Amino acid sequence: MNKTPIMERVRKNYIKRKTMLKTTFHGQTKIYRITGKDRVKFYESITVADIEALPVGSSTLSVFTNENGGIIDDTIICKHADSLYVVSNAGCADKDLAHIRAQLKAFQDKGGDVDLKIIDDHQLIAIQGPKAAQVVERLAEKDLRSLPFMDARNMTIKGIDVHVARSGYTGEDGFEISVPNKDAVEFTKLLLADPSVELAGLGARDSLRLEAGLCLYGNDLDETITPVEAGLTWTIGKRRRAEGGFLGAAKIQDQLKNGVSKRRIGLLIEGAPAREGVKIFSPSGELVGSITSGCPSPSIKKNIAMGYVANGFHKSGTQLEVEVRGRKNKAIVTKMPFTPAGYHKV
Template identity: 65%
Template sequence: MLLKKTPLYDFHVENGGKMVSFAGWSMPVQYSNLGVLASHLHTRENASLFDVSHMLQLRLSGKDRISFLEKLVVADIEELPFGSSTLSVFTNENGGIIDDTVICKHDDYIHIVSNAACADKDLIHIRKEMNKFQQKGGDVDLKVIDDHALLALQGPKAASVLQTLCGKDLTDFKFMTARQLNIKSSDCHVTRSGYTGEDGFEIGVPSSDSVELANFLLKYPSVQLAGLGARDSLRLEAGLCLYGHDLDDTTTPVEAGLTWTIGKRRRSEGGFLGAEHILPQIKGGKTRRRIGLIVEGAPARENAEIYNNENELIGPSPSLQKNIAMGYVKKGYHKSSTELQVKVRNRMQKAQVVKMPFVPTRYHK
C-alpha cells in the first residue's frame, strides 16, 4: 500500500527522521540525533516539535452544527464558550467509542481534530449521520481541512518560544482554548493543548508554510524534533488514551475513565448515540474500569494478561524509570494500591494499581 505523506515528509528525511508506517502514513518514529528516551526527556525539560499533520482536521458549519454534533458526541457543545476546546468521544448505538476527538467551538464554525487511524470510519460515520440530519431539514456542512499541516510544540519552554516567534504575550492563552495567531506572516489556528501532559500548542498552519515554520521553531536551542516513539511514551505517562489500544468500539466512556467528558446537561438529557447504555453506567452499572499499574520486573507487552482480569497495555516509563501500564479490570479491582499480577512471558509479576496520570501534568490553566 502506498503510504500518505505529510507536507513535512522531505523535511523529516533531511533532518534524519526514521520513517515508519503508521495509520497509512509515513511518519518519523525518531531522529538520528536523538533517540526515543532522550527525546522523551527533552520534551519534559525543554520543548519538542512533533508533526501531527496525519490527524484528521474538520470544519463543521451551518446554523444547526451544534445540535447535529451533539447527536454524535457526549460533550456539551452548547455551553462550551467560544474559543474553548474540549476532549470528547464519538459513540455508537451500543455506547462504544468510535474515536476520541478534540472539539473547538468558534463563533461561526466548529473545529474538530481526530485520529488518523480512524479517519476513514470517522468520515463515513459523520457523513452518514449528517445525511439523515439534512434530510430532516437540518442545516450543517462538513469540510475536511486538507490544506493545513498540524505541528505540536510541547514542553515547558514551548510558550516562551512561540511568544517570541509571534511577538505576543501568551500569558492569558489558557489550556484548551484556541485563537488565530499570525506567526511569521502565516495565519495559524492555534490551540493550547497537546498529547504529552506538558504545556504546549497545536498549530494549524497552511501546508505551504509548514516547513518554513518548523525551521523557524528549530532555530531556538531549546527546541528539538521528536517522533512517534516519544509521543507514545509521553502520552502514556500522562495517562492519556490511544485509540485502538486503550479505547475501542466495545469500550464505553465510563469504562474508559472518561465520564468527565460527558457534560452535566448531557447526563440528564442524553440525545447522543448509545446514551441508553452509557448513562446507567454513571450510576454504577459498569462492569470494568480502566486503571493505571506499576509492574515489577521485565516490561510486559500489549495484551499481557492481568491476573483475574482482562487485556492490558503496558510500556516503559523513561521519566519514572518504572514499567507502567494502562488496562481494564473487573469492577472492584480498580482501587488505588490494589495488588494484582501481570503475566509476562508465562511468568506472573507483581503489579499495583496507582492513580493516573503517572507523571503530574503541567497544563497552563
C-alpha cells in the first residue's frame, strides 16, 4: 500500500509549524553579480524593476521580459553599494544567460560600463519558518529584528563569511544564505543541530508557496504571460510604468491602460484536487481557463489551486467548475494568499 500522499500531507503540515531548511546544491538557483557604473541602467533595460529607487541593502522580486512583454523568468535583485546581487532559477539558467549576455553585449557595444560574473563557488541554503530568525540569530550571535524581509547583509557566522538575505518563497519569514562551497556542509550541519530545524525538499516548499499565492515559473508564468496578466503589476515600479525602457514595455503599458483578456486567480475547490492543466468552466459550461498549480493545502485543509481565466470571471466569489477525471467539481474564486503571510516587518 502506498502511504506517500498521506504522509506527505502530514509532513508538510509539520514543517509549516516548525522551521524548514531547504538546502540548494547546484540545481534550484543561479547567482550572478553585476558590476560597473551602468549596472542599474543595464538591469533596468532587461527587467521591470525600479532599481534606481531601491535602497542599498534591499532586494526586490522582478521579472525578465521579452519583446512581447512575456516573462522569460522571475528573479530577485539585491542592491549593494558596489554591485547588484541577482538570484534566478537554475532550471532557466541556459535561457536566462543567453538572453542576458545578448542584451549585455548590445549594451556594451553602445559604450555601457557593465559586467556580469556567475557566482559558482557558493551554495544557497534556505531556512524558512516561524523560528528561522531565532535559529540564525543564535548562530550569528546577532539581533536580526532590524533586518526587514527582502533586505540582505554580508555577515560572518561561526567564522564563515556568508551573504544573508531575509527572503524565501514559502510565505514565511526566513533567510536565503549564500555559503562558500567548502563550508556548505558544515554550515548546514550547524543549522540542523538546532532541534527546531528539519530538512525539507521542494515538495514541501511547493505546497507552501501555493498557499502563499506565489507563482512558480514554468507553471504559473511563462513567455506568453505578461506581468499584468499574472497579477504582478506591483513588480513594475511607478517610474517604469510611465517611462518604459524595458523589453515589451509598449505591450505592458497598453495593458496597464486598457486591461487584459485573462487574469491569474486563486480557487478553492470541492472534491478531488485540481492539478496543472485541468480545465476551468463557467456554470453554463463555457470553457474559460485552466489550472496552472494545485494541491491539497496542509494548513487550511482544503484543495486549492491557481490558474488563468478569461477577464470577467476573475472576481472574488465567482462560482466556477473544474473538470477532474471527467467529473466537474465546484470551485470558487478566492483572494490570495490562501494563508496569511508571515514576513518579518520592521
